[in-house]
Amino acid sequence: MKNRRNFLKTACKPIVLATLGIPIIEACSSEDDSSVSTQTTSSSNNSSSQGGTSTELIIDLDDNTFSSLQEIGGWLNFTSENILLVRISDSEIRVFDNACPHQGTRNQWSFDGTNFTCARHGNSFGATCSGSMRCFDTSLDGNILTVDLG
Numbered sequence: 001m002k003n004r005r006n007f008l009k010t011a012c013k014p015i016v017l018a019t020l021g022i023p024i025i026e027a028c029s030s031e032d033d034s035s036v037s038t039q040t041t042s043s044s045n046n047s048s049s050q051g052g053t054s055t056e057l058i059i060d061l062d063d064n065t066f067s068s069l070q071e072i073g074g075w076l077n078f079t080s081e082n083i084l085l086v087r088i089s090d091s092e093i094r095v096f097d098n099a100c101p102h103q104g105t106r107n108q109w110s111f112d113g114t115n116f117t118c119a120r121h122g123n124s125f126g127a128t129c130s131g132s133m134r135c136f137d138t139s140l141d142g143n144i145l146t147v148d149l150g
Contacts, residue, residue, distance in 0.1 A: 054150025055149040055150050057083075057149055058144060058147075059146075060143065060144060061143040061144070066085075069087045069093060072087050072088070072089060073087065073113050074086070077098055077106075077107065078098075079106060082097065082098050082099065084096040084109060084133075086127050091140060093138055093145055094129065094135060096127075096134060096135050096136070099134075100118040100120060100125075101125065101133060102121055105120040105121075108120050114127060116133065
């Protein structure tokens with residue numbers, strides 16, 4: 001019993017620091033990412049007389065952060081904006097909410113060229129906008145990607 005207590009006294013602090021240290025450091029980071037801007041714009045809905053607001057995310061794909069999207073099939077889990085991006089063709093990049101529809105995990109994704117797999121529970125989701133993952137409208141103008149997050 002004494003050995004167990006000594007182990008817990010010495011092992012718990014490093015484990016807690018390792019678990020919480022990186023998120024705390026990232027939360028305190030003041031790095032500015034000038035390759036991404038978010039704009040809130042007013043829009044009107046044709047089926048209703050009420051206007052709404054939508055948020056547009058504008059991404060400069062020339063930034064090194066997005067180099068994985070230069071090739072067809074390239075993808076990125078852009079955790080700072082909570083989105084998954086995948087290049088489908090020269091003229092199309094699909095953007096999905098990176099929250100797993102099963103458990104909400106955001107940072108444990110892999111992509112095999114067709115499906116995103118959440119490493120938390122092993123669930124797979126197709127990279128189509130008709131699947132269970134939330135898909136956002138996008139437009140690509142040269143190397144500027146606009147994502148409608150509204």
